[in-house]
Amino acid sequence: MPYVLANSYDADLKIWSGSEIEEYFAPDLSIGEIIFHEMRRHPKLIAQISTTEETILTREELHSNAMRVASYMRSKGLLQSDIVGIIARNTSHIPAVAYGCFFNGIAFHSLNIAYDRGTIEKLFSITHPRMIFCDGDEYEKVRDATRGMEDVEIVTMRNHPEGGSTPIEQILSSPIEENFRPVRLEQGIDQTLAILCSSGTTGIPKAVTITNSRQILAGSQDLTTADIQYTHSSLDWITGLLTTVTSGVYSTTRILADNVFDPVYMMRLIEEYRITWILQAPSHMAMMVNSREFESTDFSSIRKYLFGGGRASVETQHLIRSRLSSDCLHFAYGFTELGAMATMNYHFDEKPNSVGRLVSGLKAKIISEEGESLDRDEVGEVCIRNGQHWAGYYGNPEESHKVRDSHGWFHTGDLGYMDDDGFLYIVERKKDMLKYQNIMYYPNDIETIISEMPDVAEVCVFGVWDPINGDEAAAAVVKRQGSDLKAQDIVDYVRGHTDAKYKHLNGGAIIMEDLKRSPNGKTNRMSTKAYFLEVKDRN
DSSP: OOOOOOEEEETTTTEEEEOOOOOOSOTTOOHHHHHHHHHHHSTTSEEEEETTTTEEEEHHHHHHHHHHHHHHHHHTTOOTTOEEEEEOOSOTTHHHHHHHHHHHTOEEEEOOTTOOHHHHHHHHHHHOOSEEEEOGGGHHHHHHHTTTSTTOEEEESSSOOSSSSEEHHHHHTSOOOTTOOOOOOTTGGGSEEEEEEOOOSSSSOOEEEEESSGGGGTTOTTOOTTOEEEEOOOTTSHHHHHHHHHHHHHTOEEEEOOSOOOHHHHHHHHHHHTOOEEEEOHHHHHHHHTSGGGGGOOOTTOSEEEEOSSOOOHHHHHHHHHHOSSSOEEEEEEEGGGTEEEEEEOOTTTOTTOOBEEOTTOEEEEEOTTSOBOOTTOOEEEEEEOOOOOOOBTTOHHHHHHHBOTTSOEEEEEEEEEOTTSOEEEEEEGGGOEEETTEEEOHHHHHHHHHTSTTEEEEEEEEEEETTTEEEEEEEEEEOTTOOOOHHHHHHHHHHHOSOGGGSOTTEEEEOSSOOBOTTSOBOHHHHHHHHHHHHHHO
């Protein structure tokens, strides 16, 4: 029997509600306090295994390392009002850095390693971190980006440069403060836990604050000490933060890997470590099913397979499900500003195209362009309310008010609708709307058609401007391994599967080895389009 999320509907207010949150911990405890106490309860359990650095740490060892990091920060005079910067891979000691920050009530601002010097400079100039943790590989880039900031200590996690940085080993050999205890938060659970970055597909990413509220645990309460967790996401992405938090709270074993994502390596990890819980990007799923090793990999250990951050074709989902020993592949829809999952779909067979029902503690409504609440099966902007404090985009109140209104509703920018059973369907991003000869359409309309082609692994559709027609649809496609698919095949297929001329690939199609992506792994529609135009110009 699939897990059931209970939703209710207020027909007068036209608002859907998830079930009430069940509190497993005292409501005034911070995330840091919970993790501190839980780690002491299970000292001998294995906390983490780094497969790329070949390290194993028990919870006792990880707890000690986290206290040393926290004690070092205290010795340097860092306060709860200070910020710590992180720009690093999933290396052995990054969890200790995160937990050390949690123990001290200090928020960390985490950036992706792929950011260039200019982006790092702009983002860290917003939060002014006192201490920055990075790999030696990024040291010079980080140093140059922070030259104008005073008293910034850079700690390197590995590949230490000669001089200039503090090696993490120096901190891990420093003393633990006598009678060490996690701090009580000055602002209670409303205090900021971490600062992440928006996906950044348009312009410079924003610094998104995440609070200490329990909402980040929603949908993960079934984790136990027997679980083995894995996500390839690093700490700059909400899925990386969520996995770090839940592994600490529920005393699981976490598998770490700091390599560039490799689908074959990922499948080997699943087999070798008997991974039970996965949180993955749809693009990584597509890469896995497109690998020769997919059919021979043993996925039987997995009991919960979550994916989110973008769409996965129904075909990809079917292929993944065919290899699992139970019905445990679930779409998790959410957004960084919420700091948690918003909905989960535990009913793929009945609702294959839905992102699911609301998780506990949330409310949702669908609104028109005029801001009026819409009824069931009516398409509008999806709005979510969690009733929790949100500090907004760090240092950017104007943009904060655009995404969260005065009544506490997050305006997602996603167009969708709720059906009679309380299942949410996402139609498209509002900003992705295109117009061909003044007829409105969305890239997903065409992506859905192309995804039905058996030789298509991934697809990205975008508009190419034509002075007469407006936005002509064009497609970039990754074909399945061994396929002889041609670009013209895709154009012909779309033309044969829709009578709407404005949905034809009037702008053409290309085959790519891989789509262009944002640092967090999402398909970057703008960059893929730019590559498409570059290729077309050359030809």
